[in-house]
Amino acid sequence: MPPIDVMPRRERLEPVRILELAEQLPGLIFQLHRNEDGHLHFPCLMGSGTRLLDLDPDRLAETAQPALERLHEADYPRLMAAIERSERWGTPIISKFRLTLPKESCRWIAVRAQPQRVEDGVLWHGMMLDISEQVAEEERLRTLSDSDALTGLANRRKLLKRLDEEISLSNRHATPLSLMMIDLDHFKTINDTWGHLQGDEVLTELARCCQALLREEDLLARLGGEEFALLLPLTSRRNALHLAERLRRVIAEHTFGPLGAGRITVSIGITEHRVGDSRDNLLQRADGSLYQAKHRGRNRVVGDG
Numbered sequence: 001m002p003p004i005d006v007m008p009r010r011e012r013l014e015p016v017r018i019l020e021l022a023e024q025l026p027g028l029i030f031q032l033h034r035n036e037d038g039h040l041h042f043p044c045l046m047g048s049g050t051r052l053l054d055l056d057p058d059r060l061a062e063t064a065q066p067a068l069e070r071l072h073e074a075d076y077p078r079l080m081a082a083i084e085r086s087e088r089w090g091t092p093i094i095s096k097f098r099l100t101l102p103k104e105s106c107r108w109i110a111v112r113a114q115p116q117r118v119e120d121g122v123l124w125h126g127m128m129l130d131i132s133e134q135v136a137e138e139e140r141l142r143t144l145s146d147s148d149a150l151t152g153l154a155n156r157r158k159l160l161k162r163l164d165e166e167i168s169l170s171n172r173h174a175t176p177l178s179l180m181m182i183d184l185d186h187f188k189t190i191n192d193t194w195g196h197l198q199g200d201e202v203l204t205e206l207a208r209c210c211q212a213l214l215r216e217e218d219l220l221a222r223l224g225g226e227e228f229a230l231l232l233p234l235t236s237r238r239n240a241l242h243l244a245e246r247l248r249r250v251i252a253e254h255t256f257g258p259l260g261a262g263r264i265t266v267s268i269g270i271t272e273h274r275v276g277d278s279r280d281n282l283l284q285r286a287d288g289s290l291y292q293a294k295h296r297g298r299n300r301v302v303g304d305g
């Protein structure tokens with residue numbers, strides 16, 4: 001008995017049909033050639049993504065320059081380094097970059113390409129995909145994981161991250177850095193008297209109130225419950241004390257919805273970074289100052305030292 005042919009029969013595609021198919025691809029397939037003197041051009045570009053580029057493929061077959069000019073300036077060095085690395089080590093290019101387009105602001109593109117050494121240089125065979133939606137979603141998730149759901153402020157996680165960065169900058173450049181702990185006074189009574197929902201309103205309003213007095217580079221975070229932290233880069237203890245006093249006064253005079261003015265007060269503890277301080281040292285000292293402010297009667301500011 002003849003063997004049964006279990007292999008599926010593939011339809012043979014005419015070259016013209018392959019071209020039609022390639023043009024429908026949701027992205028772009030390409031060959032990028034770099035000759036010995038570094039000149040780049042695209043001998044082949046196919047896929048619906050070529051329309052996104054809005055550039056003449058015949059021109060790109062001569063030089064990649066018009067496409068390179070569309071690269072976001074912050075991504076240009078990284079992509080060029082990826083090309084160099086790929087050429088030198090024969091490893092694939094795996095990267096992403098932003099393209100500045102004439103009609104839109106910019107799109108994120110992922111690229112993957114395999115190098116092949118050819119007689120007069122290197123030829124990459126690769127594909128590009130528009131990943132702008134995916135990048136936007138990642139950004140949204142990152143923001144979510146770094147922020148406090150009630151107030152929209154940074155959360156503890158974000159504060160600790162920034163604190164590490166700022167401590168390292170402060171150590172390297174010997175620049176001042178201060179940290180404030182802000183805690184609502186007798187918040188339990190507010191909740192018990194006005195209800196938890198109104199308590200939430202107070203927390204949100206307090207966040208707005210503080211934020212309005214801060215600079216772009218300051219970071220206000222909600223650590224949890226009714227405790228907030230304020231990180232102040234390039235700020236000495238003396239200046240932090242001034243700001244804290246201002247915050248304390250503004251909050252004590254602010255009208256918090258139906259509670260009116262004068263009901264909400266905060267206690268504030270401050271410390272300034274000292275060379276060699278760890279993150280925990282700084283947090284502990286700021287906490288110690290806050291404890292002192294509570295202990296001395298609340299609605300006041302205490303700096304350490």
Ligand SMILES: Nc1nc2c(ncn2[C@@H]2O[C@H](COP(=O)(O)OP(=O)(O)OP(=O)(O)O)[C@@H](O)[C@H]2O)c(=O)[nH]1
Pocket residue numbers: 150183184185186187188189191195196197198199200203224225226294298
């Ligand atoms: N509404 C609201 N209340 C919260 C939230 N998180 C914590 N709390 C409440 O905050 C109150 C904190 O109470 P305590 O730790 O005793 O502090 P306090 O009453 O502010 O007293 P002092 O800090 O000593 O002035 C508790 O009643 C918590 O239930 C929140 O997200 N929303």
